[in-house]
Amino acid sequence: MRYSVAPTAAKQIDLVKGNFNNGGQFQIILGTGIVDNVYAEFVQLAHASESTKEEVKLEAAQKMNPVQKLLKTLADVFVPILPALVASGLLMGINNILTAQGMFFPDKSLVEAYPQIADLAAMINMASNAGFTFLPVLIGFSTAQIFGGTPILGAVIGAIMIHPDLMSGYDYGQALLDNTVPYWNFFGLAVAKVGYQGTVLPVIVAVFFMSVIEKRLHKVMPAMIDNIVTPLLSVLITTALTFLFIGPVMRTVGDAMTSAVMWLFFDLGALGGLIYGITYPLLVITGMHHSLVTAETQILANIETLGGSPTFVVVACANCAQGAAALAVMFLAKHNAKMRSVASASGVSAWLGITEPAIFGVNLKLRFPFYAALIGGGIGAAYATMVQVLSVSQGPCGIIGVICIRPDCMLQFLVSVVIAIVCTFIITFVFAKTIGRKQLATL
Template sequence: MNHKNIAEEILEAIGGKENVSAAAHCATRLRLVLHDESVIDQTKLDNMEIVKGTFSTGGQYQVILGSGTVNEVYKHFAKLSGQTEMSTSDVKEAASKKLNPLQQFVKMLSDIFVPIIPAIVAGGLLMGINNVLTAEDLFIEGKSLVTAYPGMTDLAALINTFANAAFVFLPILIGFSATKRFGGNPYLGAALGMLMVHPDLLNGYGYGAALLNNEVPVWNIFGFEIEKVGYQGTVLPVLAASFILAKTENSLRKVVPSALDNLLTPLFSIFITGILTFTLVGPLTRSAGNLLTDGIVWLYDVTGAIGGIIFGLLYAPIVITGMHHSFIAVETQLLADMVKTGGSFIFVIAAMSNVAQGAATLAVLKVTRNAKVKGTASAAGISALLGITEPAMFGINLKLRYPFIGAIIGSGAASGFVTLFKVKASALGAAGLPGIISIRPDTIVSYIIGMAIAFAISFIVTIILAKREGRKEKGTGVEKTAA
C-alpha cells in the first residue's frame, strides 16, 4: 500500500491543496475543512478502494480510511497540502467559522456537555445497577434482590450514593465545562457550581414542597429578601450563570490593574455573578427549565406512540444535520430529574434509530455483489448496532438511499413500540445493543423487543426496496435496472 499515492489521489479529488483550509485525523477518518466542497470529485473518491466512505457534517468533510491507515496517509497528506500538524480541536475551530448561528449554538452545547458525559454515564449506569438490586419481580416474584438477601442492603445503598453524586453536584460539572467554553476560568466556574449546591441552601429537589408550605428560607439583606435555594440537578441556571461569570471576569480583567488582577477579579466575578444568580438569573431559568422539562414530558405522554413514530422517523435525518447534539442538554435534565420524568426517552429512540441503520447496512451486505461495498457494510453495520452510526449512515445508507429509507421506517415502527410501553433510560451510554444496561429494569424486555422490531423491519424493507428497484452492482457503481 503506497500511502503517499493515496494521499495524492485524495488531495486531487478534493480540489487540490488550495481548497484545504485545515486538516487533522481521528482514529479512522481524515477530518478536513475545505473552502469549497462543491468541487470535490465524489466519484473518484468512491472508486478508491482504500476509501470506506465520506460524509460532510458540522463544517467538516470526513474521509473514512480505517484505523492505522489514516495515520500514515495523513502524514503525507499534511505535507502535500501544506498543513502543519493540527489537532481535531483545531479543525473543529476552523470548521465552526463556516457554521450558521443555529449550528454554532448546537456546537456550543456539544462542546459543553460532551466532556462531562463520562461522569453522567458512570453515575447513570451505577443507578441502573442499584435499580437491578432493588427492583421487585425482576428476578424473584414479589421480592427484590435486596429483600431476598438483606446482606446486600448496604451494598445497594453505597452504589446509590455513588450513582447520585454526578447528578446532585451536576452544576459543578457544568459550571467548569461551560465557563471554560465561554472563555472564563473553569475553576471559577466550578466554584460557582459549588455555590449553587452549597449544603446551607435548601435542596433544590425540596423547593416545590417548601414553596407550597411557605417554608422557603431567605437571606434578608437590608429589607430585600433572597431565597436560599440550591440548584441540584439543574441545567439552564448554571449555563446562564456560567456565561455571566465568564463575561464578567473578562470585562473586569480589562479594567482591574494587573497588580490587583489575581486578587480582585476572582472576588468580584464570583460575588457579582452569585448575587445575579440568586436574585434574577436562577429563579427565571429554573422556571424556564421546569417548563421545558414539563413540556417535553407532556408531549411524550400526550402524543404517545404517534409522537414516538414521528420522532423515530426524524431522528436519523436530525443526526445528518448535527442537531442531535442539542439533545444532550435535554437528556441531562431528564436524567437529573428522574423522580418527575422517569428517565430519558430520547436515548431509547436514538438506540432504535442506530439499530435500524445497522440492520439496513447489513441488508445491503446480503444483497450487494460489490466487494468494496461488502467490506464497508460488514464493519459499518456491526458498528451501528453497537451505537456508532456514521460509517453506516454516511458510508452506505445515504449513498444508496434505499437502505436509509428502510432504516427510518424500521426506526419509526420500533420507536412507536417503545414509546407505547414507556421504555426509558436511567443513564446515557452506547445507544444500541449495549444500551440494555442503561435501561430501567422494568422496561428492559420491551427495549429488547423494540430493538428486534427495528432490526427486522429495517432489514426486510431494505431488501424489498433493493429488489423492487432492481438494483445491481457492477464494478464500483450501482445501476438501476427494471425490477
C-alpha cells in the same frame, strides 16, 4: 478551497469508507487504525501546516448559522462530561439489577437473596448518584472552558448553586404550594434561597456571564491585584446575578424544555415517539444530536419525580434501525466485497450505539437504506413510547443499553429494538426492489 471532485475521487479508494459534509467541513471516513498514517502522509505530500483541534473547530464555526452555533455550544459543554454521565448511568443500571424486585427471584431482589452483597450494592448506588448529584459542578467547569473563563471558578459557581445551605431544588415545587420558600432580603428585595439541583441551563448561562465578567475584569484590573480581585468580583457578581435573575429565568426555560419533551412522549404517545425516532437520525447527520443531551440530562436529574426518561429507547431504536439497514445492504451487495465489509462492520457498530459509520458509509450513500431505517426506527420508537419504556440513566444507545432501562421496562425495551430491526430489514429489501433499484445496480 474547492473540492467538487473530491467526493467522487474519494469513493474510488479502497480504504475510504465514506465521506460527507458536516459543520462546514468535508470529512472522510477511514478504517480503524489507519487514519494517523494517512494523515501523516497527507501533511507531507501537501506541505500543509497542522492546526490544533480548537483552531479547526473555530474555523468550522464561522460557517454555521446562529441556531447551529447555539446547538454546537451546548454539545461542546456536554461532550467532555459524557464519560462521567455514562459511568454514573451504567453504575445505576448495575444497581437496578442488584435491587430490582422479581428480576431473578419471585418477590425478591438479588440483595435480599444474598444479603452479603448489600454493602456492595449500597456503595455502587452512592457512586452512581455522585455524577448527577454534583452535575452543576461538572457543567460549570466544562462551560468555563468553552467560554474562556477559569474552569475552577466555573466549578465554584456550580457548587454555589447546589450549596447545602440552600433549599433543595427538588423541594421547590412543593414549597411553593405550601408557601414555605425561604428568602434572603437584599435591601428590601426578596430573593428565593433555593438551589438548582436537577437543572442544566441555569448553570450554563450563569457560568457564561461569569466568563464574560472575568475576561472584562482581566483587561481593566491592574496586574498587582488582578489575581486577587478578579476572581472575587467574578464570583460575587455572578452569584448575585444568578439568584436575582439568571437562575429563576433559566429554571423556567429548562422546565419548559422538559415539559415539551414529556408532552411529546406522554401526551402524543406513539405519534410523539414516531416523530422523535424519525428526526433523531436527521440530527445525527448535522452533528446536532449532542445538543439533545441537555434535555435528557435535565430529565434524568429529576428522575425521582418523573420516573425515568422516555428518549433513551427512542434513540436506541433509531440507532439499531440504521444498523439493520446497513446489514441488509451487506446481503444485497453480493458482488461488492468492499461494501459488504463496510456494511457488516458498521451495522454491528450501530447496534452498539455508534451509528456514524453506518449512516455515512452505507445508508446515506445508497439513500434507500437510510429511508428504510427512518421508517423502521420510527415504528420501534412509536411502540416503545406507547408502552412507556423508561430509562434511568444514560449509556450506549444500542442493544446493550438495556442495562440503563428500568427493570420493569427491560423486556419491552428489547421488544422495541427488535421491532425496529425487523421492520427496517424488511423495508430495506422492499425499497431495494422499488425506489432503490438504480442505487442497487451500482453495487
